[in-house]
Amino acid sequence: KAAKEMSERIAHLCGPGRFPDLGTFHSVCARWLRREHEVLELSSQFAIYATAEQLIVMKESIRDMGLDDKKFTPRGMLSMVSGWKNQMVTVEEARKRASNAFDKHLAEIYALYQKKLKQNQALDFDDILLKTVEMLQRHSEIRERYQQRIRYLLVDEYQDVNAVQYELLRLLSQGHRNLCAVGDDDQSIYAF
Numbered sequence: 001k002a003a004k005e006m007s008e009r010i011a012h013l014c015g016p017g018r019f020p021d022l023g024t025f026h027s028v029c030a031r032w033l034r035r036e037h038e039v040l041e042l043s044s045q046f047a048i049y050a051t052a053e054q055l056i057v058m059k060e061s062i063r064d065m066g067l068d069d070k071k072f073t074p075r076g077m078l079s080m081v082s083g084w085k086n087q088m089v090t091v092e093e094a095r096k097r098a099s100n101a102f103d104k105h106l107a108e109i110y111a112l113y114q115k116k117l118k119q120n121q122a123l124d125f126d127d128i129l130l131k132t133v134e135m136l137q138r139h140s141e142i143r144e145r146y147q148q149r150i151r152y153l154l155v156d157e158y159q160d161v162n163a164v165q166y167e168l169l170r171l172l173s174q175g176h177r178n179l180c181a182v183g184d185d186d187q188s189i190y191a192f
Contacts (some may be wrong), residue, residue, distance in 0.1 A: 002064040021150055025165055026125055029132040032146070033123075039139055040131055047122040054078055054124050067105060081110050085126035086162040088133070115169025126184045136171045158183030 007022055021028055030048065037044045049057065058074040058081075084094055091114055094107040117123060123131060137144040153173050155161065158181035161169070173179040 006125075008169070015088045019141050025168065027130050029128045031170070032133055033128065035141055036135055036139075039142065040135055042123075042131075043121045045121070047120065047123050048128065049117070049124050051078075053122070056123075057120070058109075058113055061116060064111060065105070065112060067109070072105065072109060076110055077106070077142060080106060081113060082124075082126050084110065085130050086164055087163050087169065088130065094165065126164075133164055133167050133171065137169070143171060144175070146172060151176050152178045153177070155181045156183075159185050159187060159188070 006024075010022060017161075023031075033040065033046070034041065034044050038044065047053075047175065055074050056079050061072060062069050062072050062077065091107065091111045094110050095104075098104040098107045117127065123126065136146065150172055153169060155169060160183075161181075169179060169181075
């Protein structure tokens with residue numbers, strides 16, 4: 001919705017034209033992943049799971065592990081997994097960090113959730129960004145192509161950028177080093 005709004009505003013201001021890399025982090029990354037799907041062993045028709053589908057997969061994961069969904073609530077687990085992904089914590093890293101039985105269960109739920117997404121040829125919203133960063137880190141020819149293609153980067157609402165979004169911007173801006181970020185600390189969604 002936000003990507004469409006941006007495109008319409010730019011078209012209104014600049015006239016009709018093609019702005020292939022205009023959009024939200026998620027919309028741009030989803031387009032790139034569909035284009036480059038083979039290097040990540042994804043179907044070009046991969047599904048993007050919204051919250052309802054994510055909850056179904058998470059409930060299955062908790063149930064399949066024989067755990068109590070009152071203690072390991074699906075919504076709570078999705079929040080935990082999302083936080084890990086936004087900080088670029090992989091399943092392996094979550095396993096390494098687990099220092100007690102509860103944390104070990106959390107890491108294994110994360111692992112099973114990811115396995116089920118892969119089996120369903122699906123990504124959640126956090127995976128869209130994480131897989132794009134993975135792709136750019138591991139495939140220098142793809143990274144360099146996008147660095148050359150994107151001469152200028154403009155990021156709005158920069159105060160809300162998380163670790164995975166920062167890494168994406170860092171990787172993309174290394175080519176031309178033209179990054180403009182606009183933000184307002186008073187509007188931060190992370191302020192408490």
